[in-house]
Structures are given as structure tokens and as C-alpha cells.
Amino acid sequence: MSAADLAVDVRGLDKSYGDKHVVQDLTIQVGAGKITGFLGPNGSGKTTTLRMLCGLLTPDDGEGTVLGLDFRRRAEAVKRQTGYMTQKFSLYEDLSIRENLDFTARIYGLDRRRKRVDEALDRLGLANRQKQLAGSLSGGWKQRLALAACVLHEPRLLLLDEPTAGVDPQARREFWDEIHALSAEGLTVMVSTHYMDEAERCHDIAYIAYGKLMARGTLGEVIGQSGLTTFRAEGPGADRLGRELARAPGVAMAAPFGAALHVSGQDRAALEAAIAPYRKPPLTWTEVSPTLEDVFIQLMASSKDNFQ
Numbered sequence: 432m433s434a435a436d437l438a439v440d441v442r443g444l445d446k447s448y449g450d451k452h453v454v455q456d457l458t459i460q461v462g463a464g465k466i467t468g469f470l471g472p473n474g475s476g477k478t479t480t481l482r483m484l485c486g487l488l489t490p491d492d493g494e495g496t497v498l499g500l501d502f503r504r505r506a507e508a509v510k511r512q513t514g515y516m517t518q519k520f521s522l523y524e525d526l527s528i529r530e531n532l533d534f535t536a537r538i539y540g541l542d543r544r545r546k547r548v549d550e551a552l553d554r555l556g557l558a559n560r561q562k563q564l565a566g567s568l569s570g571g572w573k574q575r576l577a578l579a580a581c582v583l584h585e586p587r588l589l590l591l592d593e594p595t596a597g598v599d600p601q602a603r604r605e606f607w608d609e610i611h612a613l614s615a616e617g618l619t620v621m622v623s624t625h626y627m628d629e630a631e632r633c634h635d636i637a638y639i640a641y642g643k644l645m646a647r648g649t650l651g652e653v654i655g656q657s658g659l660t661t662f663r664a665e666g667p668g669a670d671r672l673g674r675e676l677a678r679a680p681g682v683a684m685a686a687p688f689g690a691a692l693h694v695s696g697q698d699r700a701a702l703e704a705a706i707a708p709y710r711k712p713p714l715t716w717t718e719v720s721p722t723l724e725d726v727f728i729q730l731m732a733s734s735k736d737n738f739q
């Protein structure tokens with residue numbers, strides 16, 4: 432990828448809070464117009480990383496460009512071209528949808544205010560409800576309003592911090608359709624999430640644990656890089672074997688998936704030896720492609736061993 436195709440091209444990003452080293456020597460590139468999902472355990476530094484990249488937080492160290500600008504020296508310029516949707520709903524609950532958008536447009540000092548607000552209302556299907564108070568909206572509609580507010584100033588970079596936590600599946604799907612539509616128009620999106628289905632909707636994934644970038648690439652690449660072999664057991668009691676198998680050498684992870692069990696490990700021979708005693712009727716075993724969740728659980732377990 433050439434430099435012009437990169438919205439983010441940053442090396443050696445670092446941040447500590449007191450003696451807590453929350454982002455450690457992180458190097459990352461993000462393609463322009465791509466949707467990149469940031470995943471990882473709670474408190475692993477995703478929000479801190481995203482906020483440093485878009486100029487909202489000053490890093491202790493690191494160099495490179497965001498939107499073609501030196502992200503440290505030109506942090507203000509990067510920030511002006513970024514839309515940031517925080518984890519917590521931060522609009523006014525006692526203002527209507529339209530009033531919230533109009534207020535946001537005033538804060539940004541935007542021109543063509545009425546036109547921008549009308550367009551945002553139409554685009555996110557909020558026009559019919561524009562007079563409704565934000566506080567009376569369901570979680571899904573609140574998130575749409577928040578999204579409308581953070582793209583009013585036509586940013587080139589959109590930063591979404593767990594945008595659909597607690598939102599129902601239908602509203603989440605509609606929200607993601609909108610994210611894809613924005614990305615198709617050229618907007619670069621970085622989104623943190625704990626939902627595997629959302630990770631699978633991203634063009635690229637970045638997995639961060641304990642301040643370090645542990646995996647990077649498309650869904651297929653991240654699964655491929657894991658080097659995991661996964662077997663799926665089905666049959667009576669399969670799901671209840673997990674605890675026993677999890678302790679066996681060669682098993683990195685054994686987790687129920689409905690009535691079935693997924694057992695994964697990086698050493699195929701050791702894994703096969705571990706499941707051998709159970710590889711008989713009434714259980715049936717098949718080798719399957721590891722899911723993203725299998726990979727992340729394994730990454731989380733191995734990073735815990737490395738850093739704690």
C-alpha cells in the first residue's frame with residue numbers, strides 16, 4: 432500500500448498513566464476508506480490508542496502520519512477532520528433530535544447549518560422523529576443520532592468507541608449498514624467493539640491486549656496467522672467436556688458452542704493426543720476452521736501469560 436492509500440501510518444506509539452504502561456510501542460497502518468475493528472480485553476488500551484491517533488490525547492512517544500499529517504505536530508488539524516463517537520451517549524437528552532444536531536453544528540461553527548442538519552436527518556432516517564426528545568429515544572435511535580452528530584462536519588476519519596453496546600441486533604445491523612455506506616464514500620472508520628459479528632463486518636481487524644498489538648489483518652489473515660487447529664465435538668454431553676479438556680496438555684481452549692464443543696490448540700499432534708480418549712461414539716469429531724472467537728480467546732490467554 433502506498434503512503435497515499437494510508438489514513439494512518441504510525442510507529443512506536445506509547446502511553447503511560449503513572450506506572451501503568453497502557454500502550455506499548457504500537458505500530459499500525461490503516462488503509463484510507465477502510466473499516467478497522469479494534470478488539471481486545473477490557474482495559475487493554477483500545478480507547479487510548481484511538482484517542483491518540485486522532486489528536487484527542489497526547490502520546491508519550493510515537494511518530495507518523497494520520498490523514499497525511501504529522502499526527503503529533505498537527506494534532507489540532509487531525510482532530511478537526513475526525514468524528515468521535517464516545518462510549519457514553521453525550522448529547523442533550525432534553526433537546527429534540529433536530530435541536531441536538533443544530534446545536535452540534537453551531538459548536539463546530541459550521542456553515543450551511545440548516546442544510547447539513549436536514550441532510551443528516553434524512554440520511555440516518557431521523558427526519559420523521561426530528562422533534563422527539565433525545566432522552567425518549569431507544570438505544571438504537573440514540574446511537575444513530577450520535578452518529579449523525581459526529582459526521583455533520585464531514586470528517587475524513589471516524590472514530591467509534593463501542594458504538595452499539597446494548598443495542599438490539601436489528602438496530603445494530605442498520606447502524607453497520609450506515610458505517611459501510613460512509614466507508615464507501617471514502618471515510619476511514621476505526622471502531623472498537625467486543626462483538627465478534629461486528630469484527631467480522633470490518634474490512635480489517637486489530638487485536639490489542641495489554642497495550643500491545645497482537646494481531647492485524649483481514650478476518651482470514653488473523654485466523655490464518657493464529658496457527659490454531661480446531662476440532663468440534665458433537666453428541667450427548669459434548670458441551671460438558673470443556674472443563675476436563677481445557678486442562679489437558681496441547682489444549683489452548685475448550686469452549687462450548689451451543690450443544691457442541693470447540694477444542695483448539697497450536698500443536699496439532701498434542702491436540703489430537705488430548706482429544707484421543709474422547710474420540711469415540713457417541714461423540715463425533717470434525718476438524719473445523721477456527722472462529723474469530725476461538726482465535727481471540729487463545730490470543731487473550733497467551734498474552735496474559737506473556738504480560739502478567
Ligand SMILES: Nc1ncnc2c1ncn2[C@@H]1O[C@H](COP(=O)(O)OP(=O)(O)OP(=O)(O)O)[C@@H](O)[C@H]1O
Nearest residue numbers: 448451453471472473474475476477478479480623
Ligand atoms: N485518564 C486516565 N488515567 C489513568 N488511567 C487511565 C486513564 N485512561 C485510561 N486509563 C487506564 O488505561 C488502561 C487502558 O484503558 P482503555 O480505556 O484504553 O482500554 P480499552 O481497551 O478501551 O478498554 P474497554 O474495552 O474496557 O473500553 C486501563 O487500565 C485504564 O484504567
